[in-house]
Amino acid sequence: MAKPQQQKPTGQPVITDETRKVADLRSDPKNARRHSEAQISQIVASIERFGFVDKLIIRPDGQVIGGHARLEALKRMGRDTADCRVVAGLTESGYKAMGIALNRIPENSRWDDDILRDVLLEIQDDGENALSLGFGPAELKRILDEPTELEVKEIETGPVQDEFWISVRGPLDQQANALRALEAAMKPFAGISVEQGTINIG
Secondary structure (H helix, E strand, C coil): CCCCCCCCCCCCCEEEEEEEEHHHCECCCCCCCCCCHHHHHHHHHHHHHHCCCCCEEECCCCEEEECHHHHHHHHHHCCCEEEEEEEECCCHHHHHHHHHHHHHHHHHCCCCHHHHHHHHHHHHHCCCCHHHHCCCHHHHHHHHCCCCCCCCCCCCCCCCCCCCCCCCCCCHHHHHHHHHHHHHHHCCCCCCCCCCCCCCCC
């Protein structure tokens, strides 16, 4: 049996920290991330509040790998220099892969709403403006509102053959896991079936 071919290495990165002139830095023309005016304004406010604590990640020639929105914020603030993390030694594909990974991997985390609510309430009590942290007003209200207690009532029913819908939302792979778990949970109940599928919500 033939052994699977090993993937060719893309080079080992050599990383140094430097201060570069903002005018010498440039965005990646193939950067797939899009940054709204509101987000850039939030970054400006964050830099003014906390300082420039998150270095730009760049190639040796000054092209940005990670931090396009931060670079735009620095330009709007009139900053002359920026702290940069310079990554050398990668192939072209390696630099592109790094750019995608830097943006995509953080999206795989999630908030613990209970802990987030407690922390936001604490810092608001100390005078911090939670709206300056990147949350919109409606989103912040949803997080800070105490969850309502669920009331479960038992009602009498007769023999029926009705269908009802359960809406499952979230990442597609997690939806599939949730539906499989629901199907397994219904197996002990005779005459109950779970059908899986998707609907287009226009």
